[in-house]
Amino acid sequence: METIAQHEVRDKPAKKEKAFKSLWKSILKTGILTWVGLLVIWSIAAYFSDPQFLPSPLATLQGAIELSKDGSLFIYMGYSFARVLAGWFLGNLIAIPLGLFIGSNQVIRSLVEPLINFVRFIPPLAFITLFMLWFGIGEQSKIFLIIYATFFVVTINTLTGVLSISEDKIKSAKSMGASNFQVMRYVIIPASVPYIFTGAKLAMGSSFMAIVGAEMVAANEGVGFMIWNARLYFQTDWIFVGLVVLGLMGFLMDRLFVWIGKKFLKRYNVVA
Structure with a gap:
């Protein structure tokens, strides 16, 4: 007969998988991945562009700080x-x-x-x-x-x-x-x-x-x-x-x- 300890060990992977799926759904709902992807694309495009033409996210943040002072x-x-x-x-x-x-x-x-x-x-x-x-x-x-x-x-x-x-x-x-x-x-x-x-x-x-x-x-x-x-x-x-x-x-x-x-x-x- 399966002991309680053996049952808990067997259920651990299932619980971890369920928790991971729940976390992944929560991340997708927030839209964080979309914002991260946008920032990455923007940063790459800015790296290959003139700063006067397309400033990077960091340069934009610095501009915001400058205007906020x-x-x-x-x-x-x-x-x-x-x-x-x-x-x-x-x-x-x-x-x-x-x-x-x-x-x-x-x-x-x-x-x-x-x-x-x-x-x-x-x-x-x-x-x-x-x-x-x-x-x-x-x-x-x-x-x-x-x-x-x-x-x-x-x-x-x-x-x-x-x-x-x-x-x-x-x-x-x-x-x-x-x-x-x-x-x-x-x-x-x-x-x-x-x-x-x-x-x-x-x-x-x-x-x-x-x-x-x-x-x-x-x-x-x-x-x-x-x-x-x-x-x-x-x-x-x-x-x-x-x-x-x-x-x-x-x-x-x-x-x-x-x-x-x-x-x-x-x-x-x-x-x-």
């Missing part, structure tokens, strides 16, 4: 993040109710939808000059540009969410005596939440693209200004610092938004 990097990040957050929030605040209203009213939708589908193809950067003329070169023009970049993405996704609702659900609610307000609150909005969430998430990318362009043209602070200013002195490492910082800011904002979605919108079947 006087706090300018964090000041630029703060300005850009505040502008993006303000414009993105206000854009959602306007777009979500409007998308729900347009989607639930067929007459309004017939009148407004062609205009939306026309204007949305005009990129935000095309409006930089006009927004500077209309709202000045201060914060207003930049925030309105981000609102514009956010508005159409969120509106169209919200509109799509409303139109995806089965007509039978709305008729069933009305047949049970629900008012238009109750139909909106208990049927339309809950069913549209996943679409609204996706639209708001996609609009983040548009917001960052818009702010970089605005800061390059009309700003004395911000990550976009830092990138544009670095070209004057041919500080390519500073340009790469700006690119990496923008990526990190967007990534962290996206992860935070996804966490909020998973935490508070799980009952609405939000796929984060």
Whole structure:
């Protein structure tokens, strides 16, 4: 008969293999291998390139440290993040109710939808000059540009969410005596939440693209200004610092938004 000690010895390789597989899955989920691979490829490419053309990851890190010594990097990040957050929030605040209203009213939708589908193809950067003329070169023009970049993405996704609702659900609610307000609150909005969430998430990318362009043209602070200013002195490492910082800011904002979605919108079947 097999003893307990013999059984434990026999199970040790299986346990080790299971632990290794679990660790490997955890590593894959974090995406560390992707980042390591990217850094290796970047380092190899930089080794065979002129530092002024393609700085290495180490040179980029040194540039970030240099910019951080006087706090300018964090000041630029703060300005850009505040502008993006303000414009993105206000854009959602306007777009979500409007998308729900347009989607639930067929007459309004017939009148407004062609205009939306026309204007949305005009990129935000095309409006930089006009927004500077209309709202000045201060914060207003930049925030309105981000609102514009956010508005159409969120509106169209919200509109799509409303139109995806089965007509039978709305008729069933009305047949049970629900008012238009109750139909909106208990049927339309809950069913549209996943679409609204996706639209708001996609609009983040548009917001960052818009702010970089605005800061390059009309700003004395911000990550976009830092990138544009670095070209004057041919500080390519500073340009790469700006690119990496923008990526990190967007990534962290996206992860935070996804966490909020998973935490508070799980009952609405939000796929984060």
